[in-house]
Amino acid sequence: MDSNNESNSDLQKRMTVDDLNIEILPVFYEIIKSVERDHHDNTAKTRESQDCSQKVLELQKRFDQARSQISLLPGIDYSKEQQLQHLEALKTQLHLKQELLYKYRFMYPFQMQK
């Protein structure tokens, strides 16, 4: 389980937009091309239709793969506006905490009492 989780988190860390394999149009184009190709030979027709169904399956697979890969992309659980709001909130939080620390550090100037 742990190793699974680790590998999953590693994948999440490593998965970027560049790693995605979401090229739908070329596969779709191939399918349409093979459907519209007119064959006189029966065996060629059968082969073409098998080939075509294979490509349709491949297209389906590509869609599923794209979906699973998209769910692994980091930082897209919110819209950009929301994410920016969160970023601002975090910055404010950090600032406040920094101020609090500063306040704590210089709250009692013992050295002034000398």
Added chain:
Amino acid sequence: MGDVSYVKIDLTSNLFCKCTVVIINTKITEMSSQISTKEKLLYILDDMELIAKELIENAIAPKHLKLSGPEYAQLTELLVAKDEELKQTLKLAQKQADIEEKMDVLRLEVERRDKDINQLQTKLKEAEQILSTAIYQANQKLQSIHRANKRPVSSEELIKFAHRISASNAVCAPLTWQQGDPRRPYPTDIEMRLGFLGRLSDPINGHLLQQPNNISDLHRLGGPATGDIPASQQNQFAWLPSGEIHMSVGGQGSVPVETRNHKQETEDVEVMSTDSSSSSSSDSQ
């Protein structure tokens, strides 16, 4: 989202409605900024899948069921537009991943600050406790100082008192002790009578009702009489050969003070003297 799935099931056979779904989806994704980028990407993929499916079905459909040219072209354009939208959204996702990295860094910083703050708070709490204890103790000391200031005791009296304590509670006789010295390592009868218990058993004086409030008062009362013991060896007390002690009272002559077992006391004296000699001899050894 619910709308989308509903329309998808309902309209699989009707292209017009499918197009409507796609348009609805597009409107949803464009209009609502509340939808996360991930959902947006998945919507676009759904749309693309739907359009692709429709186009493929159209390609293998019988001629009379096929779409007209403009419709087909429109669908194809829509697919291309969707693909373009997908790529744009992926760019957005890339930007968001960058923002996420920044947020991770910030989160780490915030966590570190949290730890620091916690640590400081614990230390401040500790300091507060220590200070409050110190203040409490200081207040107690101040109170006792005030008490002492209200009723000052002279140092001479204190030293006398200390002498008395060391004289009457010592284990062995002082080095200067000689026969006839009334000092004893225990309270003598005179001291006992002057003391609290002696007065308790003395009903004539009426001290049963008017008891001194505390022991220090008692000592104070007994102080002047007993404190002068070393000086009054010749004046107030006189060691008689008979073994009785006489105490002079205000120039009215001496009052014999009964010592119950004066014989035994002389024995004690001897024992004490041997004690001192033995201790000195042991010291010399």
